[in-house]
Amino acid sequence: MKLKPTHYFQKDISNCGLTGFISKSGKLVEGSVIIQSITLMHDRGNGLGGGFAAYGIYPHYKEFFAFHLMYENGMALQLTEEYLEQHFFIEQEEDIPTRRISAIANPPVFKRYFVKPLETAEFREAIDFKNMTIEDVIVHHVMRINNEIEGAFVVSSGKNMGAFKGVGYPEEIAEFFRLEEYEGYIWTAHNRFPTNTPGWWGGAHPFTLLDWSIVHNGEISSYGINKRYLEMYGYLCTMLTDTEVVAYMLDLLIRKHGLTPELASLALAPPFWDAIDVLPENDRQVLTAIRQVYSNALLNGPFAILFASNEGLIGLNDRVKLRPLVCAEKDDFVYMASEEAAIREICPSPDRVWAPRGGEPVIARLNPGVV
Amino acid sequence: MIIDAKGIYYRDLNLMIREAVASGAKKIELVNVNGQYYIGDGINRPVTITINGVPGNDLGAFLNGATIVVKDNGQDNIGNTMNAGKVIVHGHAGDVLGYGMRGGKVHILKDVGYRVGIHMKSYDANRPVLIAGGNAGDFFGEYMAGGVLVLLGMFTDNPGNPKHGFRFGTGMHGGVIYVRGPVDEKKLAREVGVFALTKEDSEELNELLKDFCRDFKLDVKEVLKEKFVKILPKSTRPYGDMYCTMPR
Numbered sequence: 308m309k310l311k312p313t314h315y316f317q318k319d320i321s322n323c324g325l326t327g328f329i330s331k332s333g334k335l336v337e338g339s340v341i342i343q344s345i346t347l348m349h350d351r352g353n354g355l356g357g358g359f360a361a362y363g364i365y366p367h368y369k370e371f372f373a374f375h376l377m378y379e380n381g382m383a384l385q386l387t388e389e390y391l392e393q394h395f396f397i398e399q400e401e402d403i404p405t406r407r408i409s410a411i412a413n414p415p416v417f418k419r420y421f422v423k424p425l426e427t428a429e430f431r432e433a434i435d436f437k438n439m440t441i442e443d444v445i446v447h448h449v450m451r452i453n454n455e456i457e458g459a460f461v462v463s464s465g466k467n468m469g470a471f472k473g474v475g476y477p478e479e480i481a482e483f484f485r486l487e488e489y490e491g492y493i494w495t496a497h498n499r500f501p502t503n504t505p506g507w508w509g510g511a512h513p514f515t516l517l518d519w520s521i522v523h524n525g526e527i528s529s530y531g532i533n534k535r536y537l538e539m540y541g542y543l544c545t546m547l548t549d550t551e552v553v554a555y556m557l558d559l560l561i562r563k564h565g566l567t568p569e570l571a572s573l574a575l576a577p578p579f580w581d582a583i584d585v586l587p588e589n590d591r592q593v594l595t596a597i598r599q600v601y602s603n604a605l606l607n608g609p610f611a612i613l614f615a616s617n618e619g620l621i622g623l624n625d626r627v628k629l630r631p632l633v634c635a636e637k638d639d640f641v642y643m644a645s646e647e648a649a650i651r652e653i654c655p656s657p658d659r660v661w662a663p664r665g666g667e668p669v670i671a672r673l674n675p676g677v678v
Numbered sequence: 679m680i681i682d683a684k685g686i687y688y689r690d691l692n693l694m695i696r697e698a699v700a701s702g703a704k705k706i707e708l709v710n711v712n713g714q715y716y717i718g719d720g721i722n723r724p725v726t727i728t729i730n731g732v733p734g735n736d737l738g739a740f741l742n743g744a745t746i747v748v749k750d751n752g753q754d755n756i757g758n759t760m761n762a763g764k765v766i767v768h769g770h771a772g773d774v775l776g777y778g779m780r781g782g783k784v785h786i787l788k789d790v791g792y793r794v795g796i797h798m799k800s801y802d803a804n805r806p807v808l809i810a811g812g813n814a815g816d817f818f819g820e821y822m823a824g825g826v827l828v829l830l831g832m833f834t835d836n837p838g839n840p841k842h843g844f845r846f847g848t849g850m851h852g853g854v855i856y857v858r859g860p861v862d863e864k865k866l867a868r869e870v871g872v873f874a875l876t877k878e879d880s881e882e883l884n885e886l887l888k889d890f891c892r893d894f895k896l897d898v899k900e901v902l903k904e905k906f907v908k909i910l911p912k913s914t915r916p917y918g919d920m921y922c923t924m925p926r
Binding site: 585627631648664 | 688712713715731732734735751753754770772773792815816817835836843844864
């Protein structure tokens with residue numbers, strides 16, 4: 308691992324702010340709405356991390372993987388672009404539009420590339436003989452860039468989506484990335500309050516892989532177990548932040564192993580054994596199997612998570628709900644946030660407001676045919 | 679006296695409230711509140727603060743004699759370490775209400791979240807009361823050391839939900855919980871038992887419920903139609919044996 312951690316980063320006692328929403332009918336909403344919501348929770352963060360994920364923002368390139376790349380130095384940029392040219396057909400390549408503001412000091416360079424894997428010998432080998440899909444190939448390249456090219460990080464790598472994050476309050480990061488210029492049908496945002504993790508651009512949320520994005524308020528004390536389990540499947544953790552394992556775990560459980568989001572959530576935040584034992588026989592067997600097979604996927608510790616993909620938005624609490632999470636509905640919109648006020652700021656009179664139980668995922672899918 | 683809280687940072691808003699209280703205002707109305715934290719914290723004058731909109735976390739923390747009326751929903755940590763006074767919420771409220779409460783009253787009309795009344799305590803006449811009109815989440819009355827918690831399960835926006843969650847009364851070692859109608863014994867923590875109300879209990883509960891119904895203009899007879907049960911701790915030191923066996 309080329310980055311030597313300078314501190315014990317597993318303990319990330321935090322109090323971050325999360326907010327997110329989805330238009331299930333695919334209505335595009337400009338960035339100012341999510342910014343207004345996360346800004347309300349300004350004091351849940353301490354200015355060392357802010358970030359956003361947006362879906363539906365690259366309609367003209369929606370068949371391409373939108374790589375958002377962050378470069379800490381010129382060498383990282385050069386090496387990465389050589390790597391990309393070797394492995395990808397690049398439809399479009401450009402700087403991510405930013406504007407300098409006083410609050411953000413010496414930001415890294417941000418570029419985006421709309422790409423498809425080239426049919427190289429290595430690609431054919433992967434597809435024809437290694438039983439890999441195109442998504443597996445993308446994951447492989449993302450892991451290699453993050454792990455082997457010093458100072459280069461893939462901030463996001465999904466289709467028709469992107470993550471924008473860094474050191475600063477979320478409203479400052481939004482200003483820096485000119486987020487008001489984007490429109491999307493799913494938005495999530497994070498206001499970070501790291502106490503013993505470094506405030507560095509790669510460590511801000513959301514964490515992504517393909518079109519998964521995770522914003523997380525809490526602390527994953529099972530980070531070591533999750534990380535070692537994931538490494539057996541080729542996922543390398545390089546971002547010095549516990550949230551990273553959640554993105555890779557979901558990719559493994561849902562994309563690779565074909566679990567439904569409901570079952571994957573049960574693996575991450577399973578009921579206690581005493582609750583499982585009193586379930587009807589069929590449910591008892593399913594949950595016992597999930598806990599036995601995926602014991603290393605269990606996320607121990609307090610957390611509230613919002614994870615989004617091109618299919619929808621999911622909110623999940625740890626099974627004893629040690630972090631806040633409130634949800635609301637209005638017409639085809641579903642909102643999820645750490646505080647009700649962050650929802651009411653952008654949706655003054657929702658049809659329904661409720662707080663999910665611990666370990667009970669709130670799943671809001673895009674209506675069929677929307678994407 | 680009316681204060682428009684629209685877009686006002688919580689520190690500035692609370693300063694304005696304190697100045698109003700200091701200048702002798704008896705009734706303060708806040709409009710366009712949304713998410714401002716710590717409203718009314720520590721106020722020890724018998725003023726009444728009415729809030730239109732959703733107040734932020736820690737509403738009325740360390741309250742010491744004022745009355746706060748919320749016309750909308752409340753968030754987490756209402757009445758945190760409250761000493762005296764009253765908080766009335768005409769909607770639902772969040773998690774960890776009345777944390778470490780030592781006196782005064784909290785009346786929530788609808789649902790409440792997790793760990794409501796956690797480690798409430800009382801001393802002589804200082805006996806806090808927290809009444810929730812709707813359903814409650816898990817860990818209701820966790821580590822309770824004193825005071826009165828009441829759960830009605832009547833007024834809820836989520837009728838499908840169970841009246842209370844799991845680990846009800848975990849670590850409870852003092853105080854009393856009254857629940858309207860039956861409790862699900864499977865969900866009770868080991869540290870508590872279910873009892874019938876004594877005459878004194880019923881008299882005390884009736885008084886508390888009259889006050890609750892007055893605040894929300896409800897019919898107390900309707901509330902009293904269903905039988906109540908009492909939840910009490912089985913021991914004053916539920917975890918005494920945790921590290922070494924308790925001396926017999």
